[in-house]
Amino acid sequence: MKLSPVEQLFTVFNETTSILQEELSCTYLEALAETGENLFHGSVLQEEISEINAKRLKKSYEKIHLSAFAKEDIRKAFQLAILKGMKENVQPNHQMTPDSVGMLIGYLVQKFVRHPVFRLLDPAVGTGNLLTSVTNQQMDKQVEGIGMEIDDVLIKLAYVNANLQEQSVQLFHQDSLQPIFIDPVDAVIADLPVGYYPDDERAAEYKLAAAEGHSYAHHLFIEQSINATKPGGYLFFVIPNGLFESPEAPKLRSFFKESAHIQGILQLPLSMFKSEKAAKSILILQKAGEDTRPPKEALLVNLPALSNPAGTEKILTRISQWISENK
Structure with missing residues (x-):
């Protein structure tokens, strides 16, 4: 089954956030901000990441070309990831x-x-x-x-x-x-x-x-x-x-x-x-x-x-x- 643009983006946000959350010992939302930064710059910016996970992250980021997505699809996918993170730690x-x-x-x-x-x-x-x-x-x-x-x-x-x-x-x-x-x-x-x-x-x-x-x-x-x-x-x-x-x-x-x-x-x-x-x-x-x-x-x-x-x-x-x- 073909994923919608929002689902494609959310999948990448979620997978890479989970990797970073574990590697950096931080909250899901903090890791989501880090992965969004990586995706925007097109590289893994965190130096403390293990080599194997840096490769996994790069592979995930390469699936996504932001220019191919509508702004609203990017916003909705990012919002879904934020909502997931907020369930962990809601104020x-x-x-x-x-x-x-x-x-x-x-x-x-x-x-x-x-x-x-x-x-x-x-x-x-x-x-x-x-x-x-x-x-x-x-x-x-x-x-x-x-x-x-x-x-x-x-x-x-x-x-x-x-x-x-x-x-x-x-x-x-x-x-x-x-x-x-x-x-x-x-x-x-x-x-x-x-x-x-x-x-x-x-x-x-x-x-x-x-x-x-x-x-x-x-x-x-x-x-x-x-x-x-x-x-x-x-x-x-x-x-x-x-x-x-x-x-x-x-x-x-x-x-x-x-x-x-x-x-x-x-x-x-x-x-x-x-x-x-x-x-x-x-x-x-x-x-x-x-x-x-x-x-x-x-x-x-x-x-x-x-x-x-x-x-x-x-x-x-x-x-x-x-x-x-x-x-």
Whole structure:
């Protein structure tokens, strides 16, 4: 049976990662970053590998010519390998954004951001999966990606991920809620890390800081992202459904009144989540500027199961219609 391009790539990623994991006595994800680097450079870069395993690795790499694969196939195969590695060692904020959500955010970015060349920031870039998924969908546009991530293994994976897909991405290994030094961007995407931010001293510098105790990290991410965006730029966040129901929600609402226009909220299908409590939505904002106006009516949508093509098509048509009426 002939393997699909994604299966071919995943097989090579997985086999070579397992060899390196054993040889280097490291985690699967660390070994995956190493094998991705090898594949990109077309050679075995680790000097401590035994001769026999170096030969095995070379033989596997020679089966693959990256130029023969579509960027999306490379991304999907690498994502499958990352998911396998994450099963070994999962931390709550390291969950990967589902592909269907990446496709949807990519569609929204394509529709809202009209510039032929634009800068796109993901301040919670993780392994780079959402950023590269969205970039791959901007067919007729040139995207300069910027990603920030505090975890050293995840950012190494994001770097390898972008290289394998030949994506133009600048990566910063840092806490995104500390001062960031980048020129303002045209758009932001983020699957917001939900929880409390432990650095109260730094949080106190934000308008959305809690009056007492730890502040919500996801609120601070929103404020930091709006500050990093050009006036009139768009922001697309995966948010918890209860975002506007928390004790800090009134502060968030008044912050939006002065700094951004809510364009829409798309509630993701409940079937995607383990429980109603874990359910999420996509929040679309536009940073306020001299020439911006809030929409007459925000786009409020309950998305059908994304496995329902007819229902999804209907909703996408409605979104498209709303954008042409409001832009």
